[in-house]
Amino acid sequence: MDPDPHPYFHSEETGAPFRDCISCGLSLTHDPGQPYLVAKSYRGQECIFEYAICEDCRANLASEFSNESQEALTSYFMQKAKLLDRSRFLDFGESIEPWIRECAGCGTLRSEAATYSLGGILQGTSVVFDPYPICLCGKCEEEIQALLSLKTQGIWDDFVETHFDGPPGYTEDFPTRGRPALL
Numbered sequence: 001m002d003p004d005p006h007p008y009f010h011s012e013e014t015g016a017p018f019r020d021c022i023s024c025g026l027s028l029t030h031d032p033g034q035p036y037l038v039a040k041s042y043r044g045q046e047c048i049f050e051y052a053i054c055e056d057c058r059a060n061l062a063s064e065f066s067n068e069s070q071e072a073l074t075s076y077f078m079q080k081a082k083l084l085d086r087s088r089f090l091d092f093g094e095s096i097e098p099w100i101r102e103c104a105g106c107g108t109l110r111s112e113a114a115t116y117s118l119g120g121i122l123q124g125t126s127v128v129f130d131p132y133p134i135c136l137c138g139k140c141e142e143e144i145q146a147l148l149s150l151k152t153q154g155i156w157d158d159f160v161e162t163h164f165d166g167p168p169g170y171t172e173d174f175p176t177r178g179r180p181a182l183l
């Protein structure tokens with residue numbers, strides 16, 4: 001039996017592992033070979049936003065992004081967040097904490113960031129390592145959002161509007177000008 005994913009990537013709402021893709025609604029474990037992303041945003045200790053999305057839907061969403069936005073994201077994650085250097089955390093075995101101890105963009109400790117987001121790739125109920133799990137502070141998330149073209153920002157806004165219903169204005173709580181993290 002697979003161990004549960006660490007509570008880091010449990011749903012705060014249910015206290016249990018995520019079950020369905022936010023986009024297509026399919027069970028995240030219907031295809032044990034398909035990974036999925038869990039993203040959670042925090043203000044201090046409080047989780048203000050969370051979702052899980054299957055790899056197919058994530059790829060579909062990304063493919064709608066403009067070429068320049070895709071390139072900007074790739075170059076950010078390669079150069080600033082140094083995704084290729086993260087293998088060093090494998091030295092810590094199965095421990096998740098070293099991967100998300102500090103912001104991958106600027107090195108600010110998670111414990112000292114006013115807002116931050118966590119991203120994890122899971123398969124079944126196991127966490128898939130390298131380059132995720134990852135932490136980005138609110139400031140770096142804003143930097144990333146600013147790299148996106150207006151068209152891409154609109155696509156992301158539409159996605160959020162379609163899939164999340166909260167009280168009016170609740171998105172103002174997000175670390176990034178009304179948008180949740182894009183991980």
Ligand SMILES: [Zn+2]
Nearest residue numbers: 021024054057
């Ligand atoms: Zn899906």
Ligand SMILES: [Zn+2]
Nearest residue numbers: 103106137140
């Ligand atoms: Zn940062």
